[in-house]
Every structure is written in C-alpha cells, then in structure tokens.
Amino acid sequence: MKNGKLLLLICIVLTGVRPVNSQTKPGDPSWNYASAKKIMTDAYWQLWNADVQKKIDKDIDLYRKSDASLSFADAAPGTEVRIEQISHDFIFGANIFNYDQLGTTERNRRYKELFGTLFNSATIPFYWKKFEMEPNRPRFKQEYWDTEQYWNAVKKPKDEPHWRRPAPDPIVEFCISRGIRPYGHTIAWGNPKWQHPEWLYEQFCPKNEKEKLAKFTKEELGKLTAKEISALAPEYVAAVGRAFDKRVEELAAYYGDKVPGWDVVNESAVDFHGNAVTGDVITNSRYGNLLPGDYTNRTFRKANEVFPKNVSLNINDYANNQNYTDQVKDLLAKGRRIDIMGSQMHLFNPQQCLDVAAGKEIETPEIVWDKMKIMSQAKLPIHLSEITITAPDDNEKGRNIQAVIAYNLYRLWFSVESMMGITWWNIVDDCGAPGEPTTSGLFTRNMEPKPSFFALQKLINQEWVTSLTAKTDQNNKVDFRGFKGKYRVTWKARSGEYREEVFSLNKHGDGFK
Known part of the structure; x- marks a missing residue:
C-alpha cells in the first residue's frame, strides 16, 4: 500500500476482473424497461410478481455485495473520499466465435469493443474437429484464411469450414490485452457432428479392424459390450485413448495458465450411467460413436x-438435472478436480419466447430455483455458460420481448448464491450454428444494438456498479456496502496531496486461484 497510509479492513484478492469502461453510453434513450415491460402479458407478471422481485433484490444484496470498512490514517475527519468500482467479480461473458469474421472492419471493431466494456470473459472455440482438421496439425496460430482481410472478401461465410472457428492465438492475445478472461471451450466432447474428428477412425483404425466392425449395423454395434468391441478393434481402441490424452497434453503444454479456465468435458451426462464404466477402454457413446471408456x-x-494448478478445470452440460449432478458428485468422489459446474439455458425456438411472454411455465423463477437447487448439491460454483434468448419476431415487439426476458432472467441468475457467471452465446444475429435461431443476438447482423443489449448494459454497467462519494467519520473511517469487485479510492491527505489506491472487495469463489 502506498506509504502504508490506507488501511483496508477488507483484503481478499480478486482475479478474473474486467475494466469498467466509464465511456460506455448509459443506454438507448428510446428504450427503457418500464415502457418495454408493458408488452408482456398479465400471466407473465403473475409469475414474475412483486414478491419474486423482492426476493431477487434481497438475494442480490445478500450474495453479490459485501461490506467494506476503509481507514485513512493520513486524512482528517470529514475528508471527502471518492469510491469507484472499476471491475466486477462476477463473470459476464459471451462467446467470441466470430472474431474478425463479420465482413467489415467496422463491424469487427464494434464486436471487439464489447469485450472489456459489457463482457469481462470470452469463450474461445477449441472444437477438436475444426481445431485439428488434420492429425498433428492443430490450428493455434492465425493463417491467411483466419485474417480479417480474408473474411471481408468472403461472399458466403457460412459455407467456409472454419466459420465460427477462428484460430485461438490472436483471440487469447486480444483478451489478455483487454484484461478479459479467456475461456477455452471445449477439450473433450462426444458429439461427432461438431467435435469428434473423422480422421480418428480413418487414420487409426487398421483395415482388418474396419472390416470386422463393418459387419455390424450401427444398432448392433451399439449393443456390444466394451469387452466385445475391444476384441474386435484393439488397435483402434488403444489409439482413440491415446489421441484423447494427447489433445489434453498439447493444450496444457501450449497455453499453460495463459488460458486460465477450460470446459474440460462438454455435455457428457448423456453417457453417465450408460455404457461408460471406469476401467473400460472403450464405450458405445449415446452420441453414436466409439469413445474412450468413461472418457x-x-x-x-x-x-x-x-x-x-491455477487453471480452472470445469465441466459443462445442458442437462441441469439430477443425473448431471450425480455425475459431478461421482467424479468428485473419484478424486477428480472440478472447479466449476457449467449449466446451459437455450430458448432456441422463437415460439418458446412467445410462450414465455404469454405466461407459460418456461424458465419461470420457480423452475430456475429448482434447477439451481439440484445443481447446488455438488457444492461447486455454477457458471451459466451458454444462454440463448431469441427475439420471437424481428420487429420492435419481438425485440422488446427478448429484452424483457433477458432483463428478468439475468436479475434472477445474478441473485442465485452459487452462481459465479453468465455467458451469452451468440451476440450477433444470424451468426449461430446451423439450426440455431437467427434473431438471438444482442446485435443485428450489421452490429446495430438491439433492446436486449441496452437491457444488459443497464444491469451490468449501471445497476450493478457501486460508485459513491463519502466523508470520513471522527475515526477517519468510511464504511459502505458495495458490489463485489475491484475499486479505486481517491482522497486528499492532510499534506494537501491527493492519494489513490485500488483494493478488492470480497471474492466470490469462481475456481480461480
């Protein structure tokens, strides 16, 4: 501390912080929550009633804030002290899958500006299938076809094999330069469409073993035991296990703690209590392919x-049910280190959001609380790692429905004790994976902000930021209660010199060490 003059009676270190941009526009004057909320039905507000809102407010104050007591030995009683929050402890993130891919330099600039102002975390794609399109040739570094110049000239970006799969090195460096938490997604996943490379089978399964396996239909193969499959294709079984291990080893060796958190395994609860048994060398995954046993x-x-050890090792799933929680508890009992439990919420179908607005029981407060209660059994911080909220129509009404749903759900999620972060999935319209909704972004395809953007900005950069001016009491102290995060304090010492210190107000357990 500077000259030892400022005594902070709170001294918990904060990691994974984001710089709060004081230049961020306060919001769109043409949109405000009080007006937009009228678009929702009475049935919706019966679910999101005054008692629910009071509970949310109470829990936000209880779990997202902390008390601070500052003592100023070099200041006189009555000295004015300016206290400004400069970053959040809580994670507000988004995927950054369209880095330099939006077609113009201006769109890309606006996209990047969101990270470090609205978002303090960026989920970076490491899907194996496109990250390592050929064996032993991982795409860490940027090549020409990853550059902004390349993408600005592409007429049909969705037809490109690496759409939404940019090279990660430039993104990691970008995140570090902005003080943003880079987050890797994902190391292992059984899904053959998006993750599992075809070359695993093509290259590592010998001809004689392919011939044996080809005698079985997909359904017949799915009924074989791990022992029977191992007898049919022992070389391939061993090769798949080695390939999975090698992928983990390569990512760890390359990045070390430069990427401080990873989804180590994605959406694997579907295989828990299925055919994957500890000790088996292979499993018939419910994804319809062969994976290492108990992968x-x-x-x-x-x-x-x-x-x-300072890298966060996390699990992620859409299941949000007892089976997923039991899987996590089982892994912990086996001695596996899991730092964060990821949860997903996707309102992909536009009709779902119309139904929400109509008051149907979809992602209601009670449903969310019940899910979080089940997942909290694992006693881990929860990251709402992927969320999608679709504008049911691409017009003013549809966009306002999206914004109101987002506003209320973010407030609810932010109030949950075990929640450590929320990550919006696709932040630009028409930039999701095939089959995902085209109107689920916070921005139009031309990077024009939608009401949902202003809804989140209102919460993250206005309502959930603590800034105040206070005067020291007779004991030269200032006490206050504020949102957890990093703060800057400025005051005038008795000498007439202005002093400044930065301190951290409480740390919520986000898995970072």
Missing part, C-alpha cells in the same frame, strides 16, 4: 495431471 473421468484425470 469424462479419464479426461479430468489427465487434465489435472498436466494443467497448472
């Missing part, structure tokens, strides 16, 4: 061996 347990074990 979730195996991948976490390997990750804990090779990643630095």
Whole structure:
C-alpha cells in the first residue's frame, strides 16, 4: 500500500476482473424497461410478481455485495473520499466465435469493443474437429484464411469450414490485452457432428479392424459390450485413448495458465450411467460413436495431471438435472478436480419466447430455483455458460420481448448464491450454428444494438456498479456496502496531496486461484 497510509479492513484478492469502461453510453434513450415491460402479458407478471422481485433484490444484496470498512490514517475527519468500482467479480461473458469474421472492419471493431466494456470473459472455440482438421496439425496460430482481410472478401461465410472457428492465438492475445478472461471451450466432447474428428477412425483404425466392425449395423454395434468391441478393434481402441490424452497434453503444454479456465468435458451426462464404466477402454457413446471408456473421468484425470494448478478445470452440460449432478458428485468422489459446474439455458425456438411472454411455465423463477437447487448439491460454483434468448419476431415487439426476458432472467441468475457467471452465446444475429435461431443476438447482423443489449448494459454497467462519494467519520473511517469487485479510492491527505489506491472487495469463489 502506498506509504502504508490506507488501511483496508477488507483484503481478499480478486482475479478474473474486467475494466469498467466509464465511456460506455448509459443506454438507448428510446428504450427503457418500464415502457418495454408493458408488452408482456398479465400471466407473465403473475409469475414474475412483486414478491419474486423482492426476493431477487434481497438475494442480490445478500450474495453479490459485501461490506467494506476503509481507514485513512493520513486524512482528517470529514475528508471527502471518492469510491469507484472499476471491475466486477462476477463473470459476464459471451462467446467470441466470430472474431474478425463479420465482413467489415467496422463491424469487427464494434464486436471487439464489447469485450472489456459489457463482457469481462470470452469463450474461445477449441472444437477438436475444426481445431485439428488434420492429425498433428492443430490450428493455434492465425493463417491467411483466419485474417480479417480474408473474411471481408468472403461472399458466403457460412459455407467456409472454419466459420465460427477462428484460430485461438490472436483471440487469447486480444483478451489478455483487454484484461478479459479467456475461456477455452471445449477439450473433450462426444458429439461427432461438431467435435469428434473423422480422421480418428480413418487414420487409426487398421483395415482388418474396419472390416470386422463393418459387419455390424450401427444398432448392433451399439449393443456390444466394451469387452466385445475391444476384441474386435484393439488397435483402434488403444489409439482413440491415446489421441484423447494427447489433445489434453498439447493444450496444457501450449497455453499453460495463459488460458486460465477450460470446459474440460462438454455435455457428457448423456453417457453417465450408460455404457461408460471406469476401467473400460472403450464405450458405445449415446452420441453414436466409439469413445474412450468413461472418457469424462479419464479426461479430468489427465487434465489435472498436466494443467497448472491455477487453471480452472470445469465441466459443462445442458442437462441441469439430477443425473448431471450425480455425475459431478461421482467424479468428485473419484478424486477428480472440478472447479466449476457449467449449466446451459437455450430458448432456441422463437415460439418458446412467445410462450414465455404469454405466461407459460418456461424458465419461470420457480423452475430456475429448482434447477439451481439440484445443481447446488455438488457444492461447486455454477457458471451459466451458454444462454440463448431469441427475439420471437424481428420487429420492435419481438425485440422488446427478448429484452424483457433477458432483463428478468439475468436479475434472477445474478441473485442465485452459487452462481459465479453468465455467458451469452451468440451476440450477433444470424451468426449461430446451423439450426440455431437467427434473431438471438444482442446485435443485428450489421452490429446495430438491439433492446436486449441496452437491457444488459443497464444491469451490468449501471445497476450493478457501486460508485459513491463519502466523508470520513471522527475515526477517519468510511464504511459502505458495495458490489463485489475491484475499486479505486481517491482522497486528499492532510499534506494537501491527493492519494489513490485500488483494493478488492470480497471474492466470490469462481475456481480461480
């Protein structure tokens, strides 16, 4: 501390912070929550009633704020002290899958500006299928086809094989330069469409083993035991296991703790209590392909061996049910280190959001509380790692429905004790994966802000930021209660010199060490 003059009676270190941009516009004067909320039905407000809102407010104050007591030895009683929050402890993130891919330099500039102003975390794509299109050739570094120049000239970006799959190195460096938490997604996932490379089978399964496996239909193969499959294709079984281990080892060796958090395994609860048994070398995954036996347990074990201890090792799933929670508890009982439990919420179908506005029981407060209660059994911080809220129509009414739903759900999620972060999935319209809604962004395809953007900005950069001016009391102290995060304090000392200090107000357990 500077000259030892400022005594902070709170001294918990904060990590993963984001700079609050004081230049961020306060919001669109043409949109405000009080007016927009009228678009929702009475049935909706019966679910989101005054008692619910009071509970949310109470829990936000209880779980997202902390008390501070500052003592100023070099200041006289009555000295004016300026206290400004400069970053959040809580994670507000988005995926950054369209880095330099939006077609113009201006769109890309606006896109990047969101990270470090609205978002303090960026989920970076490491999907194996496009990250390593050929064996032993991982796409860490930017090549010409990853550059802004390349994408600005592309007429049909969605037809490109690496659409939404940019090279990660430039993004990691960008995040570090902005003080943003880079987050890797995902190391292991059984999904053959988006993650599992075809070359695993093509290259590593010998001809004689392919011939044996080809005698079985997909349904017949799915009924074979791990022992029977191992007898049919022992070389391939061993090769798949080695490939999974090698992928973990390469990512850990390359990035170390430069990427401080990873989804180690994604959406694997579908295989829990299925055919994957600890000790088996292969499993008939419910994704319809052959994976290392108990690949979730195996991948976490390997990750804990090779990643630095200050890197967060996390699990992620859409299940949000008892089976997923039981899987996590089972992994913890096996001695696996899991730092954060990821949860997803996707309102992909526009009709779902119309139904929400109509008051149907979809993602109501009670439903959310029940899900979080089940997941909290694992006693881990929860990251709402992927969310999608679709504008049911691409017009003013539809966009306002999206904004009101987002505003209320973010408030609810922010109030949950075990929640450590919320990550919006696709922030630009028509930039999701095939089959995902085209109007689920916070921005139009031309990077024009929608009401949902202003709704989140109102919460994150206005309502959930603590800034105040106070005067020291007779004991030269200032007490206040504020949102958890990093603060800057400025005051005038007895000498006439202006002093400034930065301190951290409480740290919520987000898995970072």
